[in-house]
Amino acid sequence: MKPNALILFTPGTNRDGDVAQALTLAGADSQITPLTTLRKDKTDWSAFQMLVLPGGFSYADALGAGKLFALDLSHYFLDQVQAFVAAGKPVIGICNGFQVLVKAGILPGNKALTETRTATLTHNQGNHFECRWVSLKPVSQNCLWTKGLSDIIDCPVAHGEGNFQVSESVVAKNLSVNDQLALVYVHPDGKPASGLYPVNPNGSVMDIAGICNPQGNVLGLMPHPEDHVFPFQSPDRIHRPDATGLPLFLNGVRYASES
Numbered sequence: 001m002k003p004n005a006l007i008l009f010t011p012g013t014n015r016d017g018d019v020a021q022a023l024t025l026a027g028a029d030s031q032i033t034p035l036t037t038l039r040k041d042k043t044d045w046s047a048f049q050m051l052v053l054p055g056g057f058s059y060a061d062a063l064g065a066g067k068l069f070a071l072d073l074s075h076y077f078l079d080q081v082q083a084f085v086a087a088g089k090p091v092i093g094i095c096n097g098f099q100v101l102v103k104a105g106i107l108p109g110n111k112a113l114t115e116t117r118t119a120t121l122t123h124n125q126g127n128h129f130e131c132r133w134v135s136l137k138p139v140s141q142n143c144l145w146t147k148g149l150s151d152i153i154d155c156p157v158a159h160g161e162g163n164f165q166v167s168e169s170v171v172a173k174n175l176s177v178n179d180q181l182a183l184v185y186v187h188p189d190g191k192p193a194s195g196l197y198p199v200n201p202n203g204s205v206m207d208i209a210g211i212c213n214p215q216g217n218v219l220g221l222m223p224h225p226e227d228h229v230f231p232f233q234s235p236d237r238i239h240r241p242d243a244t245g246l247p248l249f250l251n252g253v254r255y256a257s258e259s
Contacts, residue, residue, distance in 0.1 A: 003256035005030040005050035008038075010069055012096075015055035015226060019094065022226040023052070026249035028256065035072050045080040049256040050090045053097025055158070055224055065121065065161040066099030073104045081106065088259065090144060090252040091218040095159055098210070098220035102164075107220045108171070108180060109213030118171045121222070122163045125203025129160040133235060134201055134223055135243070136209050137186040142179035143212035144255045145219040145248050152190055153183075154236065154243040155228040157201050162222040164204035164211070172205050182219055183210035188240070217255075225249070 005023050007016050009032050020030045028050060033043070045051070058069040073081050085091060085106065093101040099121045101107040108119055124130055133156050138149035166172045175181055185193040185200040185207045193199040193207040200207045202222070210221025225245020231237045234244070 003028045003049035003253055005052050006045060006048040007032045007052040007054060009034045010058040012058045012060055013054055013056035015094065015224065019052055019054045019226040022229045022246065022249045023253065025229055025246060026253040028253045039076050045084055050252060051084050053093035053100050055095030055097060058096055066096050066103050069100045070104035073100065085218055088215060088217050090256050092145065092252060093220040094226060095222055095224060098222055099161065101220040106218060107211055107213055108175060109218060119166045121161055122165055123161050124163050126197065130201040131158045132198060132201060135186050135188045136183045136223060137190060139184055140179050140182045140212055142216040143182045143219055144216050145251050146182050147251060149247050152186065152188065152243055153225060153245050154234055154240055155223045155225045155245045157223045159222055162202040164208045166205060175211060178214055180211050180214065181208060182212045183221055185209050
């Protein structure tokens with residue numbers, strides 16, 4: 001049977017349809033459901049094999065990007081989220097979804113959700129909204145979403161608060177040591193970004209574009225791989241037809257199918 005993905009929806013979410021299409025291409029079914037419906041119906045999340053937090057501007061970014069969405073997860077769906085993550089099921093948060101995972105304490109994932117946060121996604125270093133294409137290098141072999149991937153991925157970013165920062169240098173070091181650096185910004189030829197703008201569009205420490213939890217089943221990333229799953233979507237499709245984000249979703253769906 002095809003794995004079924006639960007795509008969470010809030011007012012302001014706008015990439016739910018894009019990620020649903022990416023999952024369909026990868027071989028999964030999906031269900032886009034508002035958080036209010038999940039709460040009202042007391043939906044059992046265990047019926048789903050994948051969990052997706054899509055991009056957008058949940059609750060109009062009130063109190064900060066992803067903050068209110070994160071509060072929803074922490075207060076109304078804490079048991080469901082913890083059970084989903086603990087079960088090792090694939091979870092992905094894209095752009096606003098990444099902000100939610102970090103601000104809810106689900107990522108980096110080495111502390112209890114109630115403990116002090118060690119990382120955040122804050123305003124871009126350039127202090128303005130970034131909407132451009134970037135190149136990503138898959139790094140982590142612990143992360144089920146990036147395991148076995150080596151080709152550069154091209155996809156767009158669209159965010160004002162994508163600057164991944166940590167409370168102290170040891171946190172970033174531990175992410176590297178624990179193989180939690182899932183994706184990093186690089187030049188199109190794969191050379192390190194080395195913090196150079198706009199290759200690294202937001203100033204994230206260590207050129208981090210995405211991280212996973214220690215278990216490797218939860219991935220959060222700022223860029224939008226769901227918006228480059230067909231070659232024709234790329235502005236450089238003639239020269240880079242294979243640099244799509246689809247392999248990330250193929251990995252996630254394959255893992256969910258086999259688990």
